[in-house]
Amino acid sequence: MVVASGVRIGWHDLPGPVRREIERIIGGGPVETVESQAGGFSPGTADRVRTAGGRRAFVKAVTPALNADSAAMARAELRISAAMPAGAPVPRVLGGFDDGEWVVLVLEDVAGAHPRTPWVEGEIRGAAAALRDLAAALTPAPIPDLPTAADRLAPAFGEWREIVADPPVDLDPWAARHLDDLCAVAERGIAALATGDTVTHTDLRADNILIRPDGRYVFIDWPWGCTGPDWLDSVLLAINVVVHGGDPGPLLAGVDREIVVGVFAGAAGYFLHRARQPAPPGLPTLREFQRFQGDALLPWLRDAFGD
Numbered sequence: 001m002v003v004a005s006g007v008r009i010g011w012h013d014l015p016g017p018v019r020r021e022i023e024r025i026i027g028g029g030p031v032e033t034v035e036s037q038a039g040g041f042s043p044g045t046a047d048r049v050r051t052a053g054g055r056r057a058f059v060k061a062v063t064p065a066l067n068a069d070s071a072a073m074a075r076a077e078l079r080i081s082a083a084m085p086a087g088a089p090v091p092r093v094l095g096g097f098d099d100g101e102w103v104v105l106v107l108e109d110v111a112g113a114h115p116r117t118p119w120v121e122g123e124i125r126g127a128a129a130a131l132r133d134l135a136a137a138l139t140p141a142p143i144p145d146l147p148t149a150a151d152r153l154a155p156a157f158g159e160w161r162e163i164v165a166d167p168p169v170d171l172d173p174w175a176a177r178h179l180d181d182l183c184a185v186a187e188r189g190i191a192a193l194a195t196g197d198t199v200t201h202t203d204l205r206a207d208n209i210l211i212r213p214d215g216r217y218v219f220i221d222w223p224w225g226c227t228g229p230d231w232l233d234s235v236l237l238a239i240n241v242v243v244h245g246g247d248p249g250p251l252l253a254g255v256d257r258e259i260v261v262g263v264f265a266g267a268a269g270y271f272l273h274r275a276r277q278p279a280p281p282g283l284p285t286l287r288e289f290q291r292f293q294g295d296a297l298l299p300w301l302r303d304a305f306g307d
Helices: 016-026 068-082 121-137 151-157 161-166 173-177 179-192 232-244 257-274 287-304
Strands: 030-038 045-051 055-062 093-096 102-106 198-200 209-211 217-219 226-228
Touching: 016 030, 016 045, 016 055, 016 093, 016 102, 030 209, 055 068, 055 209, 068 093, 068 102, 068 209, 102 121, 121 217, 151 226, 151 257, 161 179, 173 179, 173 287, 179 257, 198 232, 232 257, 232 287, 257 287
Parallel strands: none
Antiparallel strands: 030 045, 045 055, 055 102, 093 102, 198 226, 209 217
């Protein structure tokens, strides 16, 4: 199994003025303990911190000097997270800033653990129920001026066309025989995205979910938030269940089967095409992780096609 990870900086790599402003936001004096978090794709910080006064927070900070795309994503996440309605199952924003060089989010430090992978039945069912609650809290969309899911995902889900134009020599033989069909099915998935008025996470995986000790689910890391259909996050998380092992059925209940196949096909084409591109700065395992996901989706699609 390939693990998603970037090459992260840590708390002590931040400039002194940035650290002091973060400490002012948290309160309770200087930061005394730091626990860096592995995983994810950003080269920026991801640190659980505790101040001398016992206050805790989760700190994310990145500069364009590390990766320009990561900084842009952090700006989007700061705006989206700060606008979330009270009661939504997301981390509270304690503060943040963008000084033109460093983009910083200071979030509630959520006590909890990621769902287990391979996924287990109880946590799949819990996630399905929590996603229904998330969609209800974020419908109609409470955050203005977000891109739509169609705008966000259509270019990615259309990348089977890039594979048709230049098929890799190691392309799965079944996929090679069904390239036209995969393109057509992915187009149906794209068409289904042009509906709905729900703020969707659009990048759900097990590592973007925390389960609190009391069993409540919290959905973290929101740079890709957009508006779309209320079923979208459930279908995208079902992809993660298939990739890592587990029955995605509870997440797909009530969603049209043709839509599910279309979204899965679009995601597989995206993963397989992007896996051929050079790795972006600071994210050395991203392409390997994308290839792993694309390869894992093909058997599911083959069964869905019936051959």
